[in-house]
Amino acid sequence: MTTTPTTTPPDEEFLRLDRQICFSLNAASRAFGGVYRTLLKDLGLTYPQYLVMLVLWEDGELPVKRLGERLRLDSGTLSPLLKRLEAAGLVQRERSARDERSVNVRPTDAGTELRTRAALVPRRIAAATGFDLAEIEDLRARLDRLTSALDGAALDA
Amino acid sequence: MTTTPTTTPPDEEFLRLDRQICFSLNAASRAFGGVYRTLLKDLGLTYPQYLVMLVLWEDGELPVKRLGERLRLDSGTLSPLLKRLEAAGLVQRERSARDERSVNVRPTDAGTELRTRAALVPRRIAAATGFDLAEIEDLRARLDRLTSALDGAALDA
C-alpha cells in the first residue's frame, strides 16, 4: 500500500483500543492495584488508605484539606476513608481549635508503628515491576508531566 | 555526604509519597479521567463506557467474556455497565444460541453512529497531554510492559 496523501490517517484510526494511552494507563493503574491489594492485605490497608498513611508518616499531622491537596483527592473520598482508618485505630481526627471548620488528622501510635511493617512494601513493588530504579524514576517523571498537562488542559472546559 | 556502605538507603526512604510510581500513575489516570469526563459528556458516555464502545466498534459483536479480556474487566464491572449502555440504546445484548451461558453484545445503529462523533476525541486528548505522538507511543509501550510484569508478579500471591 502506498501513501495516500489525500486521505491521511483519519481520526477513526486513532479509535483503536491499542492506540489509546489512557487505556494503557488505566490498565497499569489497576494492575498496580492488584499487586498492592495482596501486599497490603497483611497491613489491613487498601491502596488509597496506604497513600493516606504515607502522607501522615511524613507530615505527622495535617488538616484534611492539605491531605487532599497532596493526594489529589477531595473530601467526598477522604471523609469516609478517614472514618474507616479511625475505626481501625490507625488515625485520630479532631476539630482544629484555631479554626473549627478544619479537622486535623494524625496517626495514632498503632498507625505510626505500622510504618516499619510498611517499609518493605516499596521494594517488593519495585521488584514486581521488573523495572530498575532509573527506569521507574524516568517513568514517574513522565507521568507527573502528563498529569500537570492534563490538569492544565482541564481548565479550558 | 559520602557514600555510607554500612547503611545504604533504608527502606523507609522509599516510603516518601513523591517516590511512589504507583501514586504518579494513579494521579495520571485520574487526571485523564477528568479530561475524558468533559470530552465525553456530549456523547453521554463515561470513560469505561467509551472503552467498551471502542471495542464494539472494532469487533462489531462479541461475548461479554471476550470484552472483559480485552478491557481487563470482569462481569461484576461489565454487567451493570452494559445494562446502562443498553438502557441508553447504544448496545444490544442477547443470549448466544450456541451457548446459552454466553451473552453477545453488539452496538445498535445509534451506537454505531456515535462512532463518527467519537472520532474527534483521541485527537483532542492527545492535544491535552501536550505530548507528541512518538512520546505517547513510547509511554504507552512502557506502561504495557509494566502491566504485563505486574500481572505476572501477581500470580505469585
Add this chain to the structure above:
DNA sequence: CGCAATTCAGTTGTGCGCAATTGAATGACG
C-alpha cells in the same frame, strides 16, 4: 448415558472517585 468439574453472566457487598449540595465557621467590608 450420568455425574462431576468447568465455564459463563449475573448479583451482592465493600471501597474508591467525583460532582453537587449542606451547614457550620470564618473573614471581609461597610
Add this chain to the structure above:
DNA sequence: CGTCATTCAATTGCGCACAACTGAATTGCG
C-alpha cells in the same frame, strides 16, 4: 456591629472495580 461571601468537612448520589458467591449451561470422563 451586622451582613455577605468564602472556606471548610461532611453527606448524597452515581458509576466504576473487584472479591466472593449464585445458578444455569456445558463439557469431560468413566
